[in-house]
Amino acid sequence: MRVVVSIGGSVLAPDLDARRVEGHAAVVERLAREGVELGAVVGGGGVARDYITAARDLGANEVQLDQIGIDVTRINARLLIAALGPKVDPKVAHDYEEAGDSIRRGDISVMGGVMPGQTTDAVAAALAEYVDADLLVYGTSADGVFDADPSTDADATKFEELSASELVDVIAPMSRDAGASAPVDLLAAKLIERSGMRTIVLDGTDPERIEHAVMRGEHSGTDIIPEGTDDEPSYWAQR
Numbered sequence: 001m002r003v004v005v006s007i008g009g010s011v012l013a014p015d016l017d018a019r020r021v022e023g024h025a026a027v028v029e030r031l032a033r034e035g036v037e038l039g040a041v042v043g044g045g046g047v048a049r050d051y052i053t054a055a056r057d058l059g060a061n062e063v064q065l066d067q068i069g070i071d072v073t074r075i076n077a078r079l080l081i082a083a084l085g086p087k088v089d090p091k092v093a094h095d096y097e098e099a100g101d102s103i104r105r106g107d108i109s110v111m112g113g114v115m116p117g118q119t120t121d122a123v124a125a126a127l128a129e130y131v132d133a134d135l136l137v138y139g140t141s142a143d144g145v146f147d148a149d150p151s152t153d154a155d156a157t158k159f160e161e162l163s164a165s166e167l168v169d170v171i172a173p174m175s176r177d178a179g180a181s182a183p184v185d186l187l188a189a190k191l192i193e194r195s196g197m198r199t200i201v202l203d204g205t206d207p208e209r210i211e212h213a214v215m216r217g218e219h220s221g222t223d224i225i226p227e228g229t230d231d232e233p234s235y236w237a238q239r
């Protein structure tokens with residue numbers, strides 16, 4: 001089973017706590033030991049947003065702000081690499097070919113951002129499509145996709161399941177500015193729709209939730225179901 005896990009910066013490094021990073025690394029290592037081929041994509045979180053806000057005040061344009069965000073995602077990727085054992089490729093992969101090569105060699109590959117105009121959500125979706133993953137998991141700071149921002153709207157309701165085209169419709173009105181917050185970005189939603197990738201969006205604060213979702217398909221977030229399918233995939237049914 002090949003899996004791409006997107007770990008939001010807001011769940012990996014809301015502050016610089018080595019134990020928290022270790023917890024995420026331990027889950028990634030356990031999945032790899034279970035024979036899961038893994039790519040991990042790491043976001044920039046609050047630190048990226050702080051830099052972006054300061055640089056915006058200084059007059060930087062959106063591409064410059066995205067470049068700052070990318071730098072922070074790569075620093076967070078280095079943090080995860082530091083916590084992973086010998087099965088990780090020690091380089092932060094800067095493109096999908098590099099990441100795909102190391103996954104095919106049997107290493108865990110870690111990416112941050114790659115280019116302006118998107119977020120690491122899109123990187124994870126593109127990597128999943130490139131390596132023909134069986135599953136894409138977004139570990140973010142909300143427990144799934146809601147009909148409104150759950151951090152500001154107490155009446156926000158979670159979607160337990162969405163088709164990829166419904167996901168696109170929910171995400172489309174959201175901001176695309178550097179540093180914006182969304183469960184996944186619009187490009188990611190479009191790539192998920194195009195590839196028919198089975199995808200889960202869940203609260204990744206506790207990394208064991210990611211592990212349960214990958215190993216058993218159990219989670220309390222949102223399932224993004226490829227169009228025309230409703231059966232449980234065979235890799236979970238066999239377990």
Ligand SMILES: Nc1ncnc2c1ncn2[C@@H]1O[C@H](COP(=O)(O)OP(=O)(O)OP(=O)(O)O)[C@@H](O)[C@H]1O
Binds near residue numbers: 011044140147152
């Ligand atoms: N409709 C929605 N459904 C779910 N979350 C939403 C929605 N609209 C806005 N959000 C916000 O999106 C946030 C998740 O995205 P955010 O980009 O902050 O975190 P992340 O995925 O951990 O990545 P990073 O912090 O690295 O950017 C949630 O905390 C939530 O407040």
Ligand SMILES: O=c1ccn([C@@H]2O[C@H](COP(=O)(O)O)[C@@H](O)[C@H]2O)c(=O)[nH]1
Binds near residue numbers: 065113116121177180
């Ligand atoms: O491929 C990428 C990835 C990221 N960015 C910029 O960085 C920030 C932080 O990334 P998150 O994935 O949201 O944590 C993002 O808002 C973009 O501004 C990018 O331009 N390209």
